[in-house]
Amino acid sequence: MGGKCWPGARGERWRMADAVLFEFLHTEMVAELWAPDPDPGSGGKKKSLSVLEGLGFRVGQALGERLPRETLAVREELDALKFLCKDLWAAMFQKHMDGLRTNHQGTYVLQDNSFPLLIPMGSGPQYLEEAPKFLAFTCGLLCGALHTLGFQSLVTASVASLPACKFQVVIQKS
Amino acid sequence: MGGKCWPGARGERWRMADAVLFEFLHTEMVAELWAPDPDPGSGGKKKSLSVLEGLGFRVGQALGERLPRETLAVREELDALKFLCKDLWAAMFQKHMDGLRTNHQGTYVLQDNSFPLLIPMGSGPQYLEEAPKFLAFTCGLLCGALHTLGFQSLVTASVASLPACKFQVVIQKS
Numbered sequence: 001m002g003g004k005c006w007p008g009a010r011g012e013r014w015r016m017a018d019a020v021l022f023e024f025l026h027t028e029m030v031a032e033l034w035a036p037d038p039d040p041g042s043g044g045k046k047k048s049l050s051v052l053e054g055l056g057f058r059v060g061q062a063l064g065e066r067l068p069r070e071t072l073a074v075r076e077e078l079d080a081l082k083f084l085c086k087d088l089w090a091a092m093f094q095k096h097m098d099g100l101r102t103n104h105q106g107t108y109v110l111q112d113n114s115f116p117l118l119i120p121m122g123s124g125p126q127y128l129e130e131a132p133k134f135l136a137f138t139c140g141l142l143c144g145a146l147h148t149l150g151f152q153s154l155v156t157a158s159v160a161s162l163p164a165c166k167f168q169v170v171i172q173k174s
Numbered sequence: 175m176g177g178k179c180w181p182g183a184r185g186e187r188w189r190m191a192d193a194v195l196f197e198f199l200h201t202e203m204v205a206e207l208w209a210p211d212p213d214p215g216s217g218g219k220k221k222s223l224s225v226l227e228g229l230g231f232r233v234g235q236a237l238g239e240r241l242p243r244e245t246l247a248v249r250e251e252l253d254a255l256k257f258l259c260k261d262l263w264a265a266m267f268q269k270h271m272d273g274l275r276t277n278h279q280g281t282y283v284l285q286d287n288s289f290p291l292l293i294p295m296g297s298g299p300q301y302l303e304e305a306p307k308f309l310a311f312t313c314g315l316l317c318g319a320l321h322t323l324g325f326q327s328l329v330t331a332s333v334a335s336l337p338a339c340k341f342q343v344v345i346q347k348s
Contacts, residue, residue, distance in 0.1 A: 020240065021266060022196045024233045029203055032229055055206055059198045066194065092195060 022092070027120050029055075030133050049132060053140035060144025063088070072149065077171055080149045081108050088145055106171040110142075111164070118163035131159040135167075142167060196266070201294050203229075204307050223306060227314035234318025237262070246323065251345055254323045255282050262319055280345040284316075285338070292337035305333040309341075316341060 033048040064072075071087075074080050085097035089112075099111035117134050121127050135157035143155045152172040159165045207222040238246075245261075248254050259271035263286075273285035291308050295301050309331035317329045326346040333339045 021233070021237065022199060024236045025196060025199055025203070025229070028229045028232050028236075029199070032225060051206060055199070055202045058202050059195070062198045062202075063195065 023116060023120075026117055026137060030137075034133055045133075049136045052133065052136035053143075056137035056140025056142075057144035057147070058140075059137075060141035060146075061148050062144075063091070063141070064145045064148025067148070074149055077106065077108075077151060078102065080146060080151055081110070081169065083149070084142060084145060085110055088142075106173065108169040108171075110167040110169065112167075113164045115163050115165045118159070118165060121162070123162040125162075127162055128159060131162065131165070132157070135159070135165060139167065142169065146171075197290060197294075200291055200311060204311075208307055219307075223310045226307065226310035227317075230311035230314025230316075231318035231321070232314075233311075234315035234320075235322050236318075237265070237315070238319045238322025241322070248323055251280065251282075251325060252276065254320060254325055255284070255343065257323070258316055258319060259284055262316075280347065282343040282345075284341040284343065286341075287338045289337050289339045292333070292339060295336070297336040299336075301336055302333060305336065305339070306331070309333070309339060313341065316343065320345075 030052065033051055034045075071083060074083065081100060081102070085100050089095060089097050093116045097110050098113045099109075101109045101111075115135075115138075117138060118131060121130060121134060139155040139157050143153050146153045146155075146169070152174065154170045154172065155167060157165055157167050204226065207225055208219075245257060248257065255274060255276070259274050263269060263271050267290045271284050272287045273283075275283045275285075289309075289312075291312060292305060295304055295308060313329040313331050317327050320327045320329075320343070326348065328344045328346065329341060331339055331341050
């Protein structure tokens with residue numbers, strides 16, 4: 001995890017990325033939304049996933065609205081996806097996405113070999129079923145950022161081996 | 175709001191602090207927790223405030239655990255408070271607290287003349303009653319960071335004129 005240096009008490013330096021603040025807040029927010037639902041019939045887990053996706057979508061839109069006008073004028077799908085993989089990922093996680101593949105028919109697979117929001121949860125296969133709750137916010141965020149760039153999309157995520165993951169983006173043609 | 179530069183598509187630069195990500199996520203989290211409660215008898219608002227405080231406390235603890243050992247060995251209350259006002263505030267908001275006063279009996283008042291998490295909500299007096307929900311997370315966070323430094327505290331916040339606010343910290347003697 002990348003760190004930046006902040007001046008610390010008495011002159012020493014406190015290595016801490018403000019990105020860490022986002023990551024901690026994300027982790028705690030997931031834990032909070034996953035707290036036992038008092039009403040087992042209310043579809044709690046499914047609801048929590050869609051709440052996280054919705055939060056992510058609005059944050060993605062808000063980030064998108066901060067884009068320079070040139071970026072907002074992106075007209076090519078592929079340019080928009082490259083923007084997510086490079087610029088958005090750098091702003092969020094201080095690194096680039098590790099891979100981007102496409103079938104040239106509107107489907108894109110974005111690969112992160114060590115997704116920072118999955119790192120806190122451990123890496124054994126027993127954690128695999130816990131992964132979706134750590135991915136829902138970012139699926140929504142990618143979808144929200146694409147929305148601001150003028151593309152409607154469906155974004156899903158999958159994990160084969162923690163903490164690597166893939167985001168699949170399907171652009172919706174109007 | 176301070177911004178940092180990230181390399182943008184095609185060489186232009188996208189001004190965006192990753193701090194903005196934390197601020198957007200905080201804003202959306204508050205909105206989510208404040209969504210209309212289906213059960214009006216459940217004390218929704220009070221519960222949401224304590225959920226936000228609890229989230230803040232755990233994030234404050236987690237941040238505290240990243241401190242260098244020298245800082246964790248802080249033994250003087252006043253040093254701990256100065257640490258919050260300078261280092262913690264710099265890591266979170268890229269600035270220092272504007273003022274710190276104390277009665278030298280365990281009560282401290284920390285003044286921020288333009289608290290970043292209050293800025294999104296507008297500054298008219300009609301917004302004043304909305305302010306507590308934008309302060310609860312940070313009250314918890316200060317309390318959590320102090321906990322890691324070895325001090326038990328009660329932290330409350332007040333607003334007289336948006337977006338300025340004061341945090342009052344009362345150290346609990348054991």
